[in-house]
Every structure is written in C-alpha cells, then in structure tokens.
Amino acid sequence: MHIELNHLSVAAPEPHKRALLQDVSVTMNSGEITLLVGCTGSGKTTLLQTIAGLKPPNAGSILLDDEPFWQNRKVPQSILLRMGLVFQFPEQQLFARSVQREFAYSLRPYRFTEEQKKRQISSALEQWDPPAGKESERRFNLDRSPFALSGGERRRLGLALGTAVEPHWLLLDEPSAGLEAQSVVLLLKALDQHRHAGGGAVVATHDLDTFLPRADRVLLLREGCLIADLAPKEIHSRPDLLEQAGLGLPPSMRLAQQFAVAGIELPFTALTPEEMAEHIVFSRLHGWDMVQELKPDDELRAAEKMEQEKVHTNESATSALAQGNVAAEIINLASADSQAVSSIGLYGAMDPRLKWILYILLVTASMLQHRWLGLSFTLVPVALALAALPRQALAGCVKLMKPLLLFFLISTVLSGTTLSTERGSLQFGFSLIQAEATLLNVYRLLIVTLASLWFSLTTPYGRMVEGLNWVLGVGKRLRLPVTSFALAVSLTFRFIPMIWSEWQRFSLIVRARGKAALRPNTVRVRDLGPMVIPLLMSLFQRAEDMTIGMEMRKVKEHSLLGTRFVLLVWSKRDTMICITGLIVFALFISIRNL
Incomplete structure (x- = not known):
C-alpha cells in the first residue's frame, strides 16, 4: 500500500500569502517511517492534514493505491478509516466525560463488536499505560475524567486514542513535544511495532535525535516546497541541507562537528548515541583507518557513491533554494505592505x-x-x-x-x-x-x-x-x-x-x-x-x-x-x-x- 502525491498544492487562506504547499510530488510506502522535517511554517502540518483527508488540495492529486482521495469534494470513509492522525497538541482532542467514552468515540466509526472494542482498548492501555510496579494502578482508569490527568498524561492518552483503532497509516504531528522520557520510549516502541506489522507512519518533527535513527526516509520541506528526499544517513553527511531549510543542527550532529575539529572523525552511519560512543572510543584507540575497515562493503560503496553525487546534489539543492528565494522576492514585492495592510481582494488598499x-x-x-x-x-x-x-x-x-x-x-x-x-x-x-x-x-x-x-x-x-x-x-x-x-x-x-x-x-x-x-x-x-x-x-x-x-x-x-x-x-x-x-x-x- 502506498500514498502518492502528484504535484500537490494547497493555497493559503489569505490571497496575498504564499501557498502552504507548492508542487509536492512524492510516494510514501507501507512498512516505512517517513519524517517530515522543516522549520515552523514549512508546511509539515498542512501536508499531514492533507494526507489525512482533512484539507483538499487546490491543485494536483493524492492517491491511495491508485484510488483518488477526493471524490465529489469528499474523501470516502474507506480511505479515512485507514488514516490515524494525532494532532500537534493531542490533549486538545479530548472532550468526553471519561477515558472510556474517549475510546468509545474513537472506535465508533469502525463498527467493532463489543468484544473487539474491549480488546482494542485493553491493547492500547497495555501499550501506552504500563503499570510502574506490581501494585501500581494504571493512570488511564476508564472511569477517570481525561481532564483530571496531567498535561503529559493527556498527551499520552491522545496518542493512545490515535493508535487504538490500529490505522494502516499513522500520521503524527510533533508527537514527542511535551512528553517525558518514558513516554518517548513508548512512542518509539509503538512506531517500531507499527512498521513491523506492515503499516506506514509519517512523522512531522523537529526532534531529529529521537526519530532519525528509527526513520527510513526524510522529506525536507522549505516554504511549502519539497527540497530533499533522502535516507537518514545522508542527512548526517549533508548538514548543509538542514541549514538551507532554516533548521539548526541537532545535538548529535553538532557533537560530531566538534569532534571533527578535535581530529576525531565519525562516520555518517553513527545515528544513535550508542553508535557514536562506540565510534568515538574505537577512533580514539585505533584511528580513523581502522574504523573505515570495519564498515560493511555496502556502506563503503554508499559512501563513495554519495561523494560522486555530492556535486550534483549541491547543484539541485542550490537550484531549489534559488527558486524559493526568487518566489519569496516576488511575493514580497507584490505585497510589500502586507504586514500593515490586509490585501484581501480590492479592499487591502482602502484606508x-x-x-x-x-x-x-x-x-x-x-x-x-x-x-x-x-x-x-x-x-x-x-x-x-x-x-x-x-x-x-x-x-x-x-x-x-x-x-x-x-x-x-x-x-x-x-x-x-x-x-x-x-x-x-x-x-x-x-x-x-x-x-x-x-x-x-x-x-x-x-x-x-x-x-x-x-x-x-x-x-x-x-x-x-x-x-x-x-x-x-x-x-x-x-x-x-x-x-x-x-x-x-x-x-x-x-x-x-x-x-x-x-x-x-x-x-x-x-x-x-x-x-x-x-x-x-x-x-x-x-x-x-x-x-x-x-x-x-x-x-x-x-x-x-x-x-x-x-x-x-x-x-x-x-x-x-x-x-x-x-x-x-x-x-x-x-x-x-x-x-x-x-x-x-x-x-x-x-x-x-x-
């Protein structure tokens, strides 16, 4: 199963604003975790909501296994049932009197039997609310009001509600924001289980250190444009792409640069802290040449190929960036007074x-x-x-x-x-x-x-x-x-x-x-x-x-x-x-x- 976006564009509500998404073409596959990366306002949330069937595109098309999403200005329920969107602030999705009613509302469209609903709820609680000890009670007591939970607990409950229906496509918007370390571990475990079950996941995030080691692909967005589609390892070898997208480098990449200044080069395969620590120790003991010898042949070939294509990638990224800058300049010239005067139709220039x-x-x-x-x-x-x-x-x-x-x-x-x-x-x-x-x-x-x-x-x-x-x-x-x-x-x-x-x-x-x-x-x-x-x-x-x-x-x-x-x-x-x-x-x- 795959989701195909063909020249997708979504206009902004205000005519003088740039498009939220501009000519995005990409195919997302089941069994993969895809990261949406970009600075604030780059179009990550809009893209997630479009994939979820909540925002209609103004141009282009979106297909699920060659079936169009939008039919007669609506998305068929058969497609919606396979999408599970968790908003950036999942605690704001809660409105029922009890946790039990929250689960009931999320499960109602799927027409499960009562026994199936009980199993789904039990599985979600087991995944997202494991007891801290043998005698500890679960935080998500079914009779408890969701508004009696703490902020972090409500966010975890929102994630539990999103995964309880077991959607084929899991769409998460900044899921690690506001979560404590234990909840982040549960989130990563849930993503791994979802991928192993054959499902697809699309995660919009700024937290590269947490999600990059788990990701299969990274889509880099800038001002509504897709400027890069690459593997996680390529991100570590191309920090300039993050800078072009207006993002700062994650701590792991900054640490790697600091070690490089000190004469300790880390390979681009070091994505997790454990891998980085291992390469730091080994590089210190045996030197960089020995580390290179330990790399698998396929990774060495990948590194050589990346070096050969580096110039071409630079030119492509520079071209995309230049086009984005030109578009931005045109928009700025067309609405030079947009910060002071609204330009809705002909009324913007009126005093x-x-x-x-x-x-x-x-x-x-x-x-x-x-x-x-x-x-x-x-x-x-x-x-x-x-x-x-x-x-x-x-x-x-x-x-x-x-x-x-x-x-x-x-x-x-x-x-x-x-x-x-x-x-x-x-x-x-x-x-x-x-x-x-x-x-x-x-x-x-x-x-x-x-x-x-x-x-x-x-x-x-x-x-x-x-x-x-x-x-x-x-x-x-x-x-x-x-x-x-x-x-x-x-x-x-x-x-x-x-x-x-x-x-x-x-x-x-x-x-x-x-x-x-x-x-x-x-x-x-x-x-x-x-x-x-x-x-x-x-x-x-x-x-x-x-x-x-x-x-x-x-x-x-x-x-x-x-x-x-x-x-x-x-x-x-x-x-x-x-x-x-x-x-x-x-x-x-x-x-x-x-």
Missing part, C-alpha cells in the same frame, strides 16, 4: 478610516429603516462587498452564516408562537404579526452582522484600531468616554474571526476522529454534542488569554487612543468612495419609510 465611516453609515441607515423594501436596499452594498471577496473567504462566510440563519429562523418561530389557557385547556397558536416584527429585526441584525464580518475579514486588528482612533478622535477632544467604547468595539471585531478559527480547528478534530466523509469545515449533527462544550471552553480560554495579555502589556485607557493614525494614508480613491458612500447614505435616509 481603515474609510471602512469605519462606511460601516457606521451602513449600520445607521439599516437602523433607520422601518420597512422591508428600504432594509433590503441596505443589503445590496453589503452583498456586493462580500461578493468581491476571494472564493475561500466567501465560502467561509457562507459556512459561518448557516448556523446563524438557523438561529434567526428558530427565534422568529418562537416569537410568533402563542400560548393560551382559554376554555380550561392549553392551546397553542401562531401570530404572524409578532413573527413579522421579530423577523424584521432579525433581518436588520443579519445585515449588520454581514457588514461586521466583511469588516473583520478585510481589516487587520491593528489597522482597525488605528482607524477607530481617528473616527473617535473628535469625541476624545470633547472629553467624551470614547476610549472604553473603542476598546469594546475593537475586541468584538477581533473575536469574530477567532470564533471562526476555533470552529475550523474543532471541526478538524471531530472529522479526524469521527472518520465521516464530510466537506471541509462541516460536522455531523451527532458530533455537535461532544464538540460544543470544548469549543466554548476554548473560546473562554482564548478570551482569558487575551485579557491576561492586555494586562501584561499594561493596556490602559490613555494608551488606546494615540496618534498612530498619522501613519495612515488617505488616497483620492478613498475620497471618491467616501463621497459615494455619503450619497448612498442620503438615498437610504430618503427611503426609510418605504
């Missing part, structure tokens, strides 16, 4: 003060409308503004608005429902007048929400605050309490994309564990129950982190409304758009009674 003015005018016009026709006219500019967004951003808006529309509909139905006890019996009715009044208010709220969503998607938080500072500058000069209002509004706008981001993250977790053939960013109704509580807890945690961050940075009232707006640039186009907005606002006021 944030203009956006605030247009937003306030639109909200005011919407609030002043008393009839359906006039309110519908205010929806037109909002719909046109959203339609100009890139397809990915627009698709995200649609998915975010679906549950909100359902909430509005339920609210309208409940508001029109009447209850009376006439004639001594309970009678239900429905008032169209009450329902229409509520629906009109809900319609108005929908328009304001859509305008707010457009604003938050097209304006970075810092630019939003700068623009708001200018808009409220007049009130500040009049000594009005505008600072608290500015802080509340800016944080509210910041929280809108945060909610969407957390929803996307939890939908990935539920889809990875639930193995449902769903479109991206969607979940099944049956999964909403387990998902809602951890989602709310995560949002509360994010809000608390934001509050703590503000306190640590000593955010005070006088520091919010400063003079940073002088850095903003108002163009002639902004003036024309502002005049047009004022004219449209006047028209909306004139039709408020239609």
